[in-house]
Amino acid sequence: MDDRQREFLDDLLTTASPSGYETAAQRVWVDYVSEFADDVRTDEYGNAVAVLEGGDPTVAIAGHADEIGFIVRRIDDDGFVHLGRIGGSDKSVSKGQHVTIHGADGPVSGVVGQTAIHLREEGDDGYDDVREQHVDIGVEDGESARDLVEVGDPITVSTTIEDLEGDRLAARGVDNRVGVWTAAEALRRAAERDVDATVCAVSTVQEEVGLQGARMVGFDLAPDAVVAVDVTHAADHPGAPNDRTGDVSLGEGPVVTRGSANHPVVVDAVREAAESEDVDVQLEAAGIRTGTDADAFYVQQGGIPSLNLGLPNRYMHTPVEVIDASDLDAAAALLAGFAELAGEYEEFGVDLS
Template identity: 65%
Template sequence: MDGDYRAFLDDLLSISTPSGFEGKGQRRWLDYVEQFADETRVDEYGNAVAVYEGADDTPAIALAGHGDEIGLMVRDIDENGFLKLARIGGSDKTVTRGQHVTIHTADGAVDGVIGQVAIHLRDPSDDEYTDINDQYVDIGVSDEAEARERVDIGDPITLDTEITDLAGGRVAARGLDNRVGIWTAAEAFRRAVETKPETTVYAISTVQEEIGLKGATMVGFDLDPDAVIATDVTHATDQPESPSSKGSGIELGAGPVVARGSANHPKLVEAARGIAADEDIDVQLQASGNATGTDADAFYTTRGGIPSLNVGLPNRYMHTPVEVVEFADLDSAADLLAGIAVRGDEFAPFTVDI
């Protein structure tokens, strides 16, 4: 991946968007998709939508990802100026200590570090992971008053990491969950619109997925499309420490993942697999017996039920600062989503045969 498409992804990864604080990232996403859209709009909580208007009496297909990421928040400030922490979403206590962080304040970024007692001073027999609520950020000040001049309770915090290219066309970064999903939705939208399809196509970047699929519930009710493909990361288990009891056979580089069961509408599963075969796109299958854990779960229970499909992007080390994806999977997913959007009328109406 290179050129404008890679620059767009890097821009998304460089902007901090913890749940509830997605505005700057949503703005960058809109700047990209509005080049190809007939209209863009944003709702009261920041869900962003681009619209391509197709012909009358044709299906409206939505391509969605979530624009937020996990993070931390200033919960309190102690008398010595150390910042106490709360989670935003599923932040992992095993990877937060000893990390550089940025506190995002109304007056700009404040640098800090999450403290970790030196190995020389720790009792090896008591080497357990400390809960995030018991961890703290050191911003270098001497007391509470000095800290309160710089930060407020409720300021969001993100870990500072680099975007690192690895061998094999892979990249490591914080927040690939789910910047790669909104990149894929935007790029699939561009590819679909270039063909001037008969269908109406939406591209959506939702907010607050990491804290309960909130944005998808809002925007799904508002748009009420005929079908939604929600694109999010899924666990690649091709790594040495993946537990065998939770192994899924999902591999980096083997293509996007089509989920089956629960939220995933049979007609959309059929469409995804058929288009993949027609277009020679490698896909992987994933069992989803109870829930997908993605925005698809919110979309398909909105209104009277919106036919939905979860397409996964294989990701190693999810919810850590070193998530890893392969560019080829993103490119294939964009082709697959574009194909579903363009050919949606072939599979409509999206109903279950009984």
Template identity: 70%
Template sequence: MNQSNREFLEGLLTTPSPSGFEADVQRVWVDYVSEFADEVRTDEYGNAVAVIEGGDPAVAFAGHADEIGLMVNGVDEDGFVRLSRVGGADRTVTKGQHVEIHTDDGAIPGVVGQTAIHLRDTEDDEVEDVAEQHVDIGVESEAEARELVDVGDPITFDTPVRELQGTRMAARGMDNRVGIWVAAEAARRAAEADVEATVYAVSTVQEELGKQGAKMVGFDLPVDAAVAVDVTHAVDSPDLADEKDQHGEVELGGGPVIARGSSNHPEVVRTARRAAANEDLPVQLQASGRSTGTDADAFYTSQGGIPSLNVGLPNRYMHTPVEVIDTDDLDAAADLLAAFAAESAGRDGFAVDI
């Protein structure tokens, strides 16, 4: 990953984007794709689409811009901020964390309170629901707090992007800023290679709330196939070492993951695997017997059925403030999708042969 690619990725990762509040990160994404796209457009909810004009077929590469988080649900009489969840926030990782409350006037720093171990009954050390936790912003009264925050202000963990050893990185919200990075970068590489297919890069909103942005975009996106790029669980950490029978065999650094089954269209799968083989790109396979849980599940039932595929990016510790990815997997995924566009050029759709 070159310096420009890394700066783009870090710009995405350091821009807060809880579901329903994605505008800031969408601006970062739009600025990047505007440098090479023939057209860039956004809709009323902030979904963003970039187009690289070419011939048939038209293919879309899509990630979702939103991240999980918290939200101000109220303020008590002592000025402590009460919480609700945005998406699938994990109550077991929230306590004792630095956070930022994103208000119309800027970010307010705070911490999620955690009772000292000396004062807890560790015999019965259960973690409270998010709604029973609180943020301390340092004020002494409800009136002071309400001068600073409003009910409905989104909250994110205040965690930095960390360079780990080799090509590994840790940050919150890898899910799924890495996906929109790949969608944009794959489109750029396809444009540089002057592929003959038409390529759409898409950054959707509100995936964590039920794939809502993809439902909006899929309604009239004029494509013959859609590839949803999202994170998937790497199972190579100690806590999952004995659970590969249940969760599959995905490893960090092993390359992007091509899902098979359910919403993953067999001809799109074959085209992706052929592109990987032709370019000697590392890929992993994943079984998807029911649903992918990604935007692919929204795209494939749109417009009577858009042939779709979920490409996963291996991720450790999903939905925590310390998600870990390997940037080699991101580069390989961008190369894979650009090769997919090239492999698709000139074909007449992706319909199964009956």
């Protein structure tokens, strides 16, 4: 990952994009892909598609731009802001956090209140539901609070990007800014190779609240195949339930998912590309569903051959998600190779003859 690619990743990670409020992050993505795409278009909800024109087939590489967060549910007369959830926000990590409320007139800083350990009842170590938690923005009454924020404003945890040892970094919202980074980078590298196929990089919205953007894009775009790039659980840290996650590790390469939505021909094509690009891949099983945009893409337009490609991630849905940047680079190289290989396919359907 060179300096420009890292700058792009940092810009994505530092731009708030809770589900339903992705516009600012989508602008970052569109500005980047516009440098090398033949065409960039957006729809009414902010899904973005960058196209590299070529011949048949058309393959799409997609990530989702939205992150989990909170929303202003109500403001009480004492000026405290009461929370609602955006997506799968974790009530066990929200208390005691610095947060930013993204108001119409600019960001407002606050903290999620937590009763001091000295004042809690002995044995009272449970986690309040998010709806029972509040943000203190430092005002004295409700009128002062309502001058700054209003019901429906999105909220994100205020964290920085921290470089760890080696190629590893920690940040909020890695899920799934790393996916849209990979989609954009795969398109850039496909452009450098002048691949024969038509390649679409896609940045969807509202994945965290029901895969909604992928439903819109899949129906409208109708590619011949799509790879949905999203994070997947790394099981290489203390406390990870390996019986639920499989044996995925950071730094060992992207993860090819098999089963359910994952079309066997696309699986084989991506694994063939990995071999030709000398990219190590890991395998993951999804016997029922992937939990990613692949689940929405594959049921559009009578069935779009789809694959979920995973990027190993520790501590998902916390403010300190950890990834290895080498996995991102490997995934981008792999998918550029897939785009090049795709020109050899007339179709990706299974052969029943």
